[in-house]
Amino acid sequence: MSDTFTKAFEQADYHVSGHSPRSVQVLKEALEGYDSVLESDMYGSGKVIEEFQEKMAKVLGKESAVFFPSGTMAQQIALRIWCDEKGIKRVAYHPLSHLEIHEEDGLKELHHIEPVLLADENRVITLEDVVNMKEDIACLLLELPQREIGGQLPDYKTLQEISAFCREKGIRLHMDGARLFEILPFYQKSAEEVCALFESVYISMYKGIGGIAGAVLAGGHKFTEQSKIWKRRHGGDLISLYPYILSANYYFNQRQEKMEQYYKEAKELADFYKECHRVYLRPAEPVSNMFHVHFKAPKGTMESLLAELYEESGIGLSGHIREVNGQTSCFEVSIGDRYAEVPKEKLKGAFEKLDKKMREL
């Protein structure tokens, strides 16, 4: 990342994406709401952790839920439990699943579970992919939305069909719901309704919710009890998880109801991008608070162009841009609290400038 680009982004008056910066203030603010004498959780027990777990189980419509330090840990464990149950060390997921590309092969190295990669890198998993799969698997993992391709979603009917097929075939369906709350406005469903299609669900507390870190794994009682044993084995059963739990709870309460707003704002912002030359979006129409912006120009060119744009307009669109191939580059947009702070006129002006600059390339 060029220093000029990063600096121009940081110094912009407004940032279009995300919540406030990930500074210590995020934790300080969350803690202000809690009494100092509130006792720490202790190795998975105590009021702080138990109450939050019960609350999340209810929100997700599952028998019980367990707080984990990370989704990486929670999901490997979910897949391991379903593999052990069926006696088959094979699961299926998308080739761009977090497990496949961001976890240093923990699933394979620690659990010796072999993945079957469904669909291809450009689209989400369909019913046909699942039906035509030749391998016997214990569990199918669906990521909703599929983050690495801009946050794409299957339609709800497909989800229902995949769920019905898996139940018929004795395949456990697990949800990577890192951004579950972010897609509910598109589906027009409650978390409970979507989760009912899955045997187990992981949600993240720091994506749209904006907590410090942490995850929740939910499912039937037997499943979550087993997950606690694996949590200890992984080294995730910390003496105190409350810094993450309290902030998760605080920001969940604050942002749960704002997902509809983020979704609308994402669509509004997408409309601005769509007007620009040499710019296209994935998905073409947002189905959550996120989407990817692709530029028909190399990364270096775009860094210079955007740095100028940020300086001239005072609007910072993104601080990270990545090469797609020699000819195109892209960044991710994820709408949070900051979008509402950006004056519309200034934003409009920035996009007029962007369009002009892209035409002049």
Add this chain to the structure above:
Amino acid sequence: MSDTFTKAFEQADYHVSGHSPRSVQVLKEALEGYDSVLESDMYGSGKVIEEFQEKMAKVLGKESAVFFPSGTMAQQIALRIWCDEKGIKRVAYHPLSHLEIHEEDGLKELHHIEPVLLADENRVITLEDVVNMKEDIACLLLELPQREIGGQLPDYKTLQEISAFCREKGIRLHMDGARLFEILPFYQKSAEEVCALFESVYISMYKGIGGIAGAVLAGGHKFTEQSKIWKRRHGGDLISLYPYILSANYYFNQRQEKMEQYYKEAKELADFYKECHRVYLRPAEPVSNMFHVHFKAPKGTMESLLAELYEESGIGLSGHIREVNGQTSCFEVSIGDRYAEVPKEKLKGAFEKLDKKMREL
């Protein structure tokens, strides 16, 4: 635990063991010392985590150090790295090692590493145990002090001899130093000097140091780089570990120099116990801030007796007591900040009462 006993302990005016209660205030106090705009660490990078790791590497005299969410995770990973290096999936440790009794067999279930149990449950590992071991092992783990037997230690000469023997035989020596700082006053050595006998060292940030949670694993650069990959695989490479790092740093700075005081206080307190009938200590003379108090009376009897003592004296000795066998029970003492707050006359009075009650049994 009987409710009366727990309540009597909680309501006592003074608590002899430990630091302040593990409440949210512990985190709030630590955070007060840091600027709100301080940026979060991001998946193991950033000033907060890197500076603390460098500081700990220096304290421990190792090339580098890595912050982990837990010691369970850090130690399994250390043993895995040494096993992979040697191509032998076997390590040796004490039968009451944390890995053997508190981790749901994570080392075996996740890493398929087989332990050789050295010594017996009543004493620490000796040079003879190591020399006479028949099995080929990749790594020997020594826990200093051996917590489950009251915090016992080998003498320093034995440590040196074991270290020399392991180096000669190509066995990696790893330290479970959860309470490393607590034993330095007894050995009259620096952390660096003790660590120099070991290839890898784990220390805990919430025992004597009194942080919220977290651990540090230190060793050579190649070793710590490999540990970061395993940390990600385990699900321990969180987007933000700063709540633990900042509190670890804050309380380390505050308590590092107090270990000598805690050790002296432990010996003073031990002397009070020694005067009591039907009471004996493990070790007989403390070698750190901790020791175990054994009572020649069953748990139920001791709970009633101690509940009465706490109410009458205003002094709470311990809130947990466990059965050793039908005839004896015990609890752990671990000196922290609170001991200094207990008025000596009151403490003396409490022990006179304790002795009297024990005689009357």
